[in-house]
Amino acid sequence: MSEHERWVDAAGAYVLEAMPEDEREAFERHLDGCAICREEVAELLPAAHALPMASPQMMPPPELKARIMAEVEREAALLAQAGTADRPAPEPRPRRRWLVGWRLAPVAAALLVAGVLAGTALDRDPSRPAEPVQRTVAVRVDLERAPGGSAELRVSGDEATLVGTGMPAPPDGRIYQVWIMPKGSNTPEPTDVLFAPRRDGSIVAAIPDVRDAKMVLVTDEPLGGSDEPSRTPFMTASPS
């Protein structure tokens, strides 16, 4: 069986996003070298893109708009405060590149200039099916700065999510920043993961790559983040 024959019926499942992750990645590698399959994907894609129109059309409730706009206006104010112009497009991730090209970036990367995201920094690539949490790592929280605060690091594959409650807002004009200390090093390296707690004190921050992390640290930094920590860590965890 030739490489192409192996994938002869795959385009439909691909454009419907009905392939398991590993098969999708293998098919995308095949697409790199197979013009026939690329053509078929391009042919079927408009039909898949039309499918949402088959849903009964409904108006969302007004309170949904109110919730979304409250968050957007808060972040817009922070962006304006940080004096940002365009938010730069982050580097694309090699996911579903033939399918639609709409790969969403981690939110922190989308906010590189402003470096501010009040409420949540969780926004992993939505084109990726969720991976199960493989293990949970305890996070040490400075209880003098966060009395009653607690957090944990949920590690799933190469990624991790910092989840916590009871966290205070960072000092005025500052934002929490995640740092990675690589194995074999004692120097924290900056990440683009910047976050502030929600109003209820909860936090959720997606950390895209903890593969080589000996330690994950959180400090409060000026809006936009820092290249070197300017404060002692507020939270620490050892994912490895």
Place this chain on the structure above:
Amino acid sequence: MGRDLTVLADEEVMQLVRRGDARAFELIYERHSAAAFSLAYRMMGTRGAAEDVTQDAFLSMWRSGARYDRARGSVRTWILGIVHHRAIDALRRATVHDKRRAGDEGIEERFEARERTDVEAARREEAGAVRGALRSLPSDQSQVIELAYFGGFTHTEIADMLDAPVGTVKGRMRLGLKKMRAQLGEGKVAPV
């Protein structure tokens, strides 16, 4: 007095969204939230879950406006793609594979979108054409397409469900979409 953004095309409005313009984002929300919410509701099956998915999708869109590339398609397609990804994520994350569908329950929660503009009227016509194209397919083809796209099931899950070989399921998906593409492209489907 602010600039009237409503005269701008989506692609132009997205340039403002990229700069962090909340009013521009609001306009995009106004234009596409009904389609987004409708898709989310169809996939998730309950109003609460549909709201969560729609909220996640629009906030994600707001925070990653720089990712929009007009060369790759319309803003609407982009947003609906985000909604679809989010809903699939939510469905596949469920520990119990309980993929409820709006068609199966919660019918009382529906509230029809009102027809507001000529654009909306045109979209209704388009929606009718898509539903017509789906209905015109052999049932075994429309079934696998709906289970995959709206149910969030993988082809292997569908094969298990239908007790059919995976290759057969994939073939039905491909053939069904090919026919839909042809019908929609040629305008052979009568609006519903």
